[in-house]
Amino acid sequence: MFRTLLAKEFREQWRTWKMIVxxxxxxxxxxxxxVLAKYTPEILRSIPNLPAGLADxxxxxxxxxxxxxxxxxxxxxxxxLVILLTMGVMAQEKERGTAAMLLTKPVSRSAVILAKWLTxxxxxxxxxxxxxLACLAxxxxxxxxxxxxxxxxxxxxxxxxxxVYLTVALMASTLARSQAIAAAGAFGGLIVLIILGxxxxxxxxxxxxxxxxxxxxxxxxxITAWPAxxxxxxxxxxxxxxxxxxxxxxxx
Amino acid sequence: xxxxENLVKTYGSVRALDSLSLNVEPGVVYGFLGPNGAxxxxxxxxxxxxxxxxxxxxxxxxxxxxxxxxxxxxLIGVLPEEPAFYGWMTPREYLRDFxxxxxxxHGQVAAQRADELLEIVGLKDAVNRRIGGFSRGxxxxxxxxxxxxxRPPVLLLDEPxxxxxxxxxxxxxxLIETLRGQTTILLSTHILxxxxxVCDVVGIIAKGRxxxxxxxxxxxxxxxxxxxxxxxxxxxxxxxEWVEKxxxxxxxxxxxxxxRVLVKDVLKAQKPLLESLARETLSVRRFEMVHPSxxxxxxxxxxxxx
Numbered sequence: 001m002f003r004t005l006l007a008k009e010f011r012e013q014w015r016t017w018k019m020i021v022x023x024x025x026x027x028x029x030x031x032x033x034x035v036l037a038k039y040t041p042e043i044l045r046s047i048p049n050l051p052a053g054l055a056d057x058x059x060x061x062x063x064x065x066x067x068x069x070x071x072x073x074x075x076x077x078x079x080x081l082v083i084l085l086t087m088g089v090m091a092q093e094k095e096r097g098t099a100a101m102l103l104t105k106p107v108s109r110s111a112v113i114l115a116k117w118l119t120x121x122x123x124x125x126x127x128x129x130x131x132x133l134a135c136l137a138x139x140x141x142x143x144x145x146x147x148x149x150x151x152x153x154x155x156x157x158x159x160x161x162x163x164v165y166l167t168v169a170l171m172a173s174t175l176a177r178s179q180a181i182a183a184a185g186a187f188g189g190l191i192v193l194i195i196l197g198x199x200x201x202x203x204x205x206x207x208x209x210x211x212x213x214x215x216x217x218x219x220x221x222x223i224t225a226w227p228a229x230x231x232x233x234x235x236x237x238x239x240x241x242x243x244x245x246x247x248x249x250x251x252x
Numbered sequence: 253x254x255x256x257e258n259l260v261k262t263y264g265s266v267r268a269l270d271s272l273s274l275n276v277e278p279g280v281v282y283g284f285l286g287p288n289g290a291x292x293x294x295x296x297x298x299x300x301x302x303x304x305x306x307x308x309x310x311x312x313x314x315x316x317x318x319x320x321x322x323x324x325x326x327l328i329g330v331l332p333e334e335p336a337f338y339g340w341m342t343p344r345e346y347l348r349d350f351x352x353x354x355x356x357x358h359g360q361v362a363a364q365r366a367d368e369l370l371e372i373v374g375l376k377d378a379v380n381r382r383i384g385g386f387s388r389g390x391x392x393x394x395x396x397x398x399x400x401x402x403r404p405p406v407l408l409l410d411e412p413x414x415x416x417x418x419x420x421x422x423x424x425x426x427l428i429e430t431l432r433g434q435t436t437i438l439l440s441t442h443i444l445x446x447x448x449x450v451c452d453v454v455g456i457i458a459k460g461r462x463x464x465x466x467x468x469x470x471x472x473x474x475x476x477x478x479x480x481x482x483x484x485x486x487x488x489x490x491x492x493e494w495v496e497k498x499x500x501x502x503x504x505x506x507x508x509x510x511x512r513v514l515v516k517d518v519l520k521a522q523k524p525l526l527e528s529l530a531r532e533t534l535s536v537r538r539f540e541m542v543h544p545s546x547x548x549x550x551x552x553x554x555x556x557x558x
Contacts, residue, residue, distance in 0.1 A: 004353040008338075011349075015340045097336030101398070104300045104330035105354045106323055251303040 001107055005115035010122075013085075019123055022081055026127035029073045030134025036073075037065035038142040063143040067218050070135045071154075071211045074128070078162045082124060083186045086169040089116045090247070091182035100252045110244040113174060117240060120166045121159070128155045128162075147218060154214030157229070161210045164232050165190060167239040174243040207232040253278040253436040254299065254406060259308035261294050261460075268294040269305065270460035276453070279433045283451030283468070284440040287554055291460040292440040293333060296410045299438070300330045312406055326355060329404035333411045335395030339384025343375055343394055346383060347401055355402035369397040374423060388415040396424060407437045413446060425450050444550060458554045475549040480513045480525060483538040491532045498524070509537075 013019040038061050045055045090113070093099035103109065132155045139146050172185030197208040209228035216223035254276035261269040269291045276282045286292050297303040299310060301317060301324070310317045312324040337346055344366050352362035370376050373393040378386070383394065392415045399407060412428070413421040428437060428450050441447060447454055448468065455465040466474065482488075488511055495513060496504050500521045503514040515521035518541065529536050 001354060004350065008350055012338065012340065097332065097334060098338060100302055100332055101330075101336055101395075103302060104325060104328070104332075105351065106325040107354060251297075 002111050002115060005107065005111055006118060009115050009119035013119060013123060018085055019126075022085060022123055022127055023130050025077055025081060026074070026131040027134055029077050030070070030131035031138055033069035033073050033135050034066040034138040034142050037061050037069045040065075061143075063139060063146065064219050066135070066139045066143055067146070067154075067215055070131075071158075071215055074131055074158055075161070075211055078124070078127070078158070079165050079190065081127075082120065082162050082166040083169045083190060085123065086116075086120050086166050087173050087182045087186040088179045089120075089170065090173040090243075091176045091179045092173075094252060095178055103252055109247045109250075113170070113240070113243050113247055117167065117170055120170065121163055124162050124166060125159055128159055131155075147220075150217040150220075153217050157210040157214040157217075160229065160232050160236075161207045164193070164207045164235050167236045167243075168193070171239040171243040174247050204228065205231045207235070253313060254282075254438060255311045256295065256299075257309050259295065259298060259310060260306045261291075261298065261303065262306055268460055269298075269308075271308070272457070272460055272462055273308075274455050274462050274465055276436055276438055278436050280452040281428060281432055281437045281439060281450050283447035283454045284438055284457065285442070285444070285447055285454055285550060286440075286457035287442065290457045290554075292457060293410055294460075295457075296330070296332075296408050296438070296440060299408055300328060301325055326402065327404055328406045328408055329399030329402070331392075331395045331399045331407070331409045331412055333414070335391050335398070337383040337386075337391065337394060339382060341383055342380050343370055343383055343397070344379045346394070347397060351398050351401045357402065365401060369400055372400075372427060373397045374420070389417060389420050392416055393420070393424070396427070405435060407431070407435050407439075409437060409439045411441055412439060414441070414443065421446070456550060456553050463553050471549065475553070478518050478541050479515065480521070481538065481540045481542050482511045482513065482525075482529065482536060483509055484511070485509060485535040485537055488534065489532065491528060491534060494528060495525070500524070512542075 010019075013022075041058045041061050044050075044058050090099075093102070099112075102112065132151065136146055136148075136151060168189040169182075169186035172189060173182040176182035176185055193206065193208075197203050197206040203209060204225070205227045207228060209225040210232060212223050213225040213228070215221070254274075256272055256274045259269045259272040260267070268289075272291060272295060284292050284295070294303065298305050299312065299317060304318055313327050315322045315324045315327070317324055338350075341350070347366035347369060348362045352358070352365060357365060367376075367379070370379055373396050375390060375393055375397065378390065383391070386394065392412065396409075396412060399409070409428075413424050416424060425446060428439070431437060432450075432452070439447075439451065451468055453465065454468050454471050456463045464471065464475070487509070488506065492504065492506065492511070495501055495511075498521075500516050501513055502516055503512075505512045513521075513525065522541070526539065529539065
């Protein structure tokens with residue numbers, strides 16, 4: 001039963017072009033990040049009528065800039081994409097009536113949620129693979145090779161980071177009865193996490209800290225963020241449990 | 253086969269089901285009849301596990317609905333009033349790759365069953381079209397096909413022919429007739445002609461309560477008292493005053509040039525009525541004994557309830 005639900009989810013993401021768009025944007029992000037890091041200083045220097053001496057203050061690009069661009073772009077586009085990918089998945093089924101059709105068949109309601117979550121996480125993982133491979137290749141060409149193991153550990157941390165937003169959006173979609181409310185809930189969750197992430201001390205425990213940890217791994221810094229990893233995993237589990245419990249009790 | 257005992261369901265201040273009880277015997281086509289908002293769809297939703305009653309219990313094949321470890325969903329096929337599908341799928345994909353595996357039907361068996369059902373419901377020519385482009389009638393046929401995939405012993409059909417054209421309606425009703433005896437069917441509808449045509453037993457529901465449940469023929473015999481229709485070109489004059497006073501008459505209505513006389517006993521009423529018409533100088537064009545349809549029974553019973 002779970003395999004059937006999972007197969008339907010993957011097929012839906014593929015046939016409705018969502019997966020293709022997602023992977024394409026991640027591929028572009030992976031290519032553009034090292035390119036921007038490399039050529040932004042040159043573009044700035046080539047601006048006509050630049051005040052004298054200012055060009056000397058523009059630092060030469062390094063591999064650290066490539067990693068910083070990668071983290072920034074993947075984080076920003078990634079969050080936006082996972083929310084757009086996920087916010088409608090449950091609300092749409094309820095709104096259109098396909099959930100009612102499905103739930104008259106012998107399926108577990110929690111399995112419906114978990115199939116959607118697993119599909120979303122797999123697409124994010126695939127996106128990060130495409131993104132990471134492109135970034136690795138362009139960074140080698142434009143700068144120097146990145147530490148392979150550390151770079152993929154960074155991507156695993158990004159998977160958890162994006163997984164938080166995906167799961168919160170899935171929960172919002174399950175709690176809502178319409179897509180509009182689901183969208184409001186998903187972006188509301190995003191805003192709450194951003195605000196909490198900007199508070200001193202609290203930010204050390206928030207998912208945003210995972211990106212700093214990943215960057216530090218690649219650039220041989222000494223930042224770790226185990227508490228943030230624990231909190232992120234906790235948010236994911238909690239949001240999934242809330243979504244499953246709510247859907248189990250909901251009248252369709 | 254299907255048993256409902258004292259189901260109560262409220263939505264806010266609205267009591268959708270008010271101690272509804274009914275019993276559907278195995279193999280019958282049960283016509284679940286009622287005006288809009290009577291509680292038909294709510295009952296269907298509870299039976300199919302989509303909603304929970306506030307109180308009361310229901311069983312399908314002796315399995316209690318909503319009881320932990322008692323999942324009735326593999327025993328039922330459900331067609332909601334407005335069936336919805338994934339628009340990006342083709343009907344063959346939906347039946348073969350999605351619905352059939354959910355009932356543990358896989359591979360060649362699933363493919364054969366999908367094609368067989370698409371032929372039965374008249375969608376053979378649309379097997380490779382996306383369901384998203386289907387008309388409402390086509391979706392209704394598709395809904396019937398998906399309800400039949402696993403050959404369920406019980407079918408819950410909510411307004412199964414309401415979106416179909418006359419030809420489609422005839423085909424689907426014929427299909428339902430072929431299932432009689434082997435499948436127990438609870439069919440909710442407001443189209444009385446369909447009930448008269450395919451249902452063995454009729455339950456009339458109003459305001460969340462079952463007003464009457466009987467075999468269709470018994471219902472007609474019990475509630476359909478014949479009446480006389482008399483058409484006169486020059487009105488009815490004093491005859492109306494006379495007929496209203498008679499003990500065998502229960503009700504008289506007149507519209508245009510036609511009087512409808514409801515009587516207690518046809519045989520006792522026939523002779524005096526004819527004699528009285530002969531006595532008066534009425535220009536009678538027609539004197540006919542009429543059998544009211546199920547529609548008349550339905551309206552009488554639901555109006556009485558209201």
